[in-house]
Amino acid sequence: MSGGNNFDAFFKSFFNPICSFIERVMGGAEDVTDLAQDVFLKVFERWKEFDSEENAKAFLFISARNLCFDRLRRKQAESNYVSRYLQENEFKTSVFLQEVMRQETFRILYSAIDRLPEQTRQVILLGLDGNSNQEVSKALGVSINTVKTLKKNGYAALREILSKDYLILLLILLGEF
Amino acid sequence: MKDDLIGTFKISRLVAADLTGSLDDSGRRELDAWLREADENRVIYREIKEKFTKGKREWLYSEKQVEQQLAIFHKYRTKKTARVLGVWWRYVAVAVLLFSVAGILRWQMDGEGRKQSLVPIEIAQGNxxxxxxxxxxxxxxxxxxxxxxxxxxxxxxxxxxxxxxxxxxxxxxxxxxxxxxxxxxxxxxxxxxxxxxxxxxxxxxxxxxxxxxxxxxxxxxxxxxxxxxxxxxxxxxxxxxxxxxxxxxxxxxxxxxxxxxxxxxxxxxxxxxxxxxxxxxxxxxxxxxxxxxxxxxxxxxxxxxxxxxSAWKNGLFIFEDQRLEQIMEQLKRWYEMDVFYSGEEVRNYRFSGDLKKYDSFEKIVKMLEEVAGVKIDIKGKCVTIGAK
Missing domain, CATH: 2.60.120.1440 (Jelly Rolls)
Known part of the structure; x- marks a missing residue:
């Protein structure tokens, strides 16, 4: 994968998931963006070597894990700090994979939702926040029937986006930048 | 590790498709097989589903803030590359040294263990x-x-x-x-x-x-x-x-x-x-x-x-510079045990950290011992903490 622009698109897609990962692992209150910057630097240094997005992504999460691990270790050495992620000198693989899965799933869902037309997107998001159709119609100032139609179309569009091989789709997207 | 991750990415796509009702039959079979594999798979699946269907969007930074971060990234990366490379090897050396010391200590202490504890201390049950x-x-x-x-x-x-x-x-x-x-x-x-x-x-x-x-x-x-x-x-x-x-x-x-x-x-x-x-x-x-x-x-x-x-309501136990006695008092609300201290000063040792509420008690004891330099003995439901 070559070209600096692709890297920028990658950065934008994964910055939030990585910050969220760091925040959960470090237990908040850390300089989350500083650590995230360091993680992306590692990816950037190797960017030309990745032959697929999956490889770049795997390297990204492994770098995030290692940097957090390193930071937690130092924190533990400096003060009496106990972390649920550092157990018996290791960051348990299963716990790590669970955190990755959480961030990846939300990233896929949110980026799919973000590609919907604005009003449809609003309807879906308000619905996900637990609002009834009636409440959504009030909030957006449209009729209940419009809400229902938009919701139906929105979910159909999401299905469309997610049923295709998502990986291929994203690579095309990255190529377009 | 890389293969595990790529497998995880695949499952993430299946879960995302499932949550919007767009999973096809072969995807469904694959997801079901994965869910059957382990309890913890079902737990994380349920957590994600709950968060998505009930929760708010959870990204920390807006699109604009991410753009700013990207600008910062390009501005500083040339300087940082040099700095990080310079210091990096020193960390590796120190880490290797620390791990070897920890490994030797662990190896020497094995065998003594905590084998005498009779009934393990577990999370209490009850409605x-x-x-x-x-x-x-x-x-x-x-x-x-x-x-x-x-x-x-x-x-x-x-x-x-x-x-x-x-x-x-x-x-x-x-x-x-x-x-x-x-x-x-x-x-x-x-x-x-x-x-x-x-x-x-x-x-x-x-x-x-x-x-x-x-x-x-x-x-x-x-x-x-x-x-x-x-x-x-x-x-x-x-x-x-x-x-x-x-x-x-x-x-x-x-x-x-x-x-x-x-x-x-x-x-x-x-x-x-x-x-x-x-x-x-x-x-x-x-x-x-x-x-x-x-x-x-x-x-x-x-x-x-x-x-x-308020971290406890999310299943976490976070403490910041608290006395050991206070920490143990809180742990007693989850685990059935009596705590004794051999030596007054131990009560006042201070710790920071975060633990998952449902970790096994063994694990928590090990972590405290490792970090704190205390010795913890468990006999039945009695826990005795002393200085090392």
């Missing part, structure tokens, strides 16, 4: 209990149920939540329910006015089924996190079993008032509350904490990170 105004007691099991027996209210239980609906008829007489949460439990109550209360282990909340009159009053023993529905005409008051009341209009805060704890601690997350003490009233602001010592009848106001004090 939360609801006491109706008639005195009837109902065990709340982890399923959907409708509670009958309270004529003036519609009571629903779902999972670890109990909710009360406001009935449209005027309230004649205020009747009370009490929710009792056992050791290691936790439960959420949604009161008739929309206020949400998370109750921690070994806690009780007594509250009216419907609020009548000009005040909303509830009674707390133990610890609770409150999200009070705003109603400026009806102040909300939390009464504790000592002379400390907390008066609010609409806000989020945590109150810890355990009978065997000398302190009653109120921590404010949002809004404003007034703590009414025997001799004075103190108004506190977000990220402030008021600690009232019942024995000395004194109080202390300090600044804290409020989220730490």
């Amino acid at each position: 939360a209990m609801l006491v109706l105004s008639t005195g009837e007691r109902i065990a709340l099991v982890d399923t959907l149920q409708t509670v009958c027996g309270e004529s003036s209210a519609d009571i629903q239980v779902s999972g670890q939540t109990i909710s009360y609906r406001e009935e449209n008829k005027p309230v004649q007489e205020q009747v009370y329910n009490t929710l009792v949460v056992p050791r290691a439990g936790e439960f959420k109550v949604e009161l008739a006015d929309g206020t949400k209360v998370w109750l921690n282990a070994l806690s009780e909340l007594r509250y009216p089924v419907q609020f009548a009159g000009g005040l909303r009053v509830v009674y707390l023993k133990g610890e609770g996190y409150f999200e009070v529905a705003s109603d400026s005409e009806k102040p909300f008051i939390v009464k504790t079993f000592v002379n400390v009341d907390i008066k609010v209009l609409g806000t989020k805060f945590n109150v810890s008032a355990y009978e065997n704890d000398v302190d009653v601690t109120t921590t404010l997350a949002e809004g404003s509350v007034e703590v009414i003490l025997p001799n004075e009233r103190v108004r506190i602001s977000p990220d402030e904490q008021l600690v009232f010592n019942k024995e000395e009848n004194s109080c202390l106001l300090r600044e804290v990170d409020a989220s730490i004090y």
